[in-house]
Amino acid sequence: xxxxxQSPRHEVTEMGQEVxxxxxxxxxxxxxxxxxxxMMRGLELLIYFNNNVPIDDxxxxxxxxxxxxxxASFSTLKIQxxxxxxxxxxxxxSVEGGASYEQYFGPGTxxxxx
Amino acid sequence: LAKxxxxxxxxxxxxxxxxxxxxxxxxxxxxxxxxxxQFPSQGPRFIIQGYKTKVTNEVASLFIPADxxxxxxxxxxxxxxxxxxxxxxxxxGNNRLAFGKGNQVVVIP
Numbered sequence: 001x002x003x004x005x006q007s008p009r010h011e012v013t014e015m016g017q018e019v020x021x022x023x024x025x026x027x028x029x030x031x032x033x034x035x036x037x038x039m040m041r042g043l044e045l046l047i048y049f050n051n052n053v054p055i056d057d058x059x060x061x062x063x064x065x066x067x068x069x070x071x072a073s074f075s076t077l078k079i080q081x082x083x084x085x086x087x088x089x090x091x092x093x094s095v096e097g098g099a100s101y102e103q104y105f106g107p108g109t110x111x112x113x114x
Numbered sequence: 115l116a117k118x119x120x121x122x123x124x125x126x127x128x129x130x131x132x133x134x135x136x137x138x139x140x141x142x143x144x145x146x147x148x149x150x151x152q153f154p155s156q157g158p159r160f161i162i163q164g165y166k167t168k169v170t171n172e173v174a175s176l177f178i179p180a181d182x183x184x185x186x187x188x189x190x191x192x193x194x195x196x197x198x199x200x201x202x203x204x205x206x207g208n209n210r211l212a213f214g215k216g217n218q219v220v221v222i223p
Contacts, residue, residue, distance in 0.1 A: 004157075035213070043158070043201070043213035056210060091157045101148040101205055105157025 004106035006092050012112045018080040021109045024073055025094030033103060034067055034077050035091040043091070049075065050097075082113045118202045123218040126192055134187040134217055136202030147178060147185045150201040152216065158201060162187070197221045 005024040013019055025032045033048040047057040049069045057067070064083070069075040079086055089110050093103040119137040126132045138147065146165055150158040162169055164176040164185070175188040189196055199216040 042215035043152075045210065045212065048210065093157065101146060101163055101203070101211060102160040103158075103211065105159065108155075108157055 006106035010110045016081045019082045021077040023075045023092030029094035030097040031095045032075050033093040037089045084113045087113050120217040125220045127222050132189045132192050137184050138204045139183045141182050141204050144206045145204040148203045149187050152199045192221045194221050
């Protein structure tokens, strides 16, 4: 298996633009997580899905952020409009299910908003 | 989610055993203790998980005392490639993990 796949790996955009980050979880994994990492705040959970259904989105910063999981093999995290403070590395992770804490992380998307 | 406390950073010499401590005074009965490792420019990677006493795998050992209010991750004979951030987490019956800032371990030649 190729592991968790994220695209793009790097994104540079101007303030006010829409940004869409993509994630393909490991096949057979039924939970998916979006995280954001910055030097100041560390690694923060934004939202997680179980069987394609959003379970906990309490970490989503504000209405500018939205996440979808239309099927078991694809998820998106959208920021509209983007702001410089959104600059961070965004990770996607998946887990096989049950009470498993062995999450498999993707390589991340480094987002820079100028 | 139970809060964990770790040192911000630590140094160790190559070839030594490294012990990384974590406090989790408010751990709940159904919480497990989990450790992750993150190299620069990569996502975190699961290392080990335990509930009590001692757990060992090919990468590390995890020591958990009877009161479970702390844990120690032990890395035997570290090499330069073990330089990374190490996260200690506790989590209960769901998959939600709170990573925080972790402990930066630097291995010195």
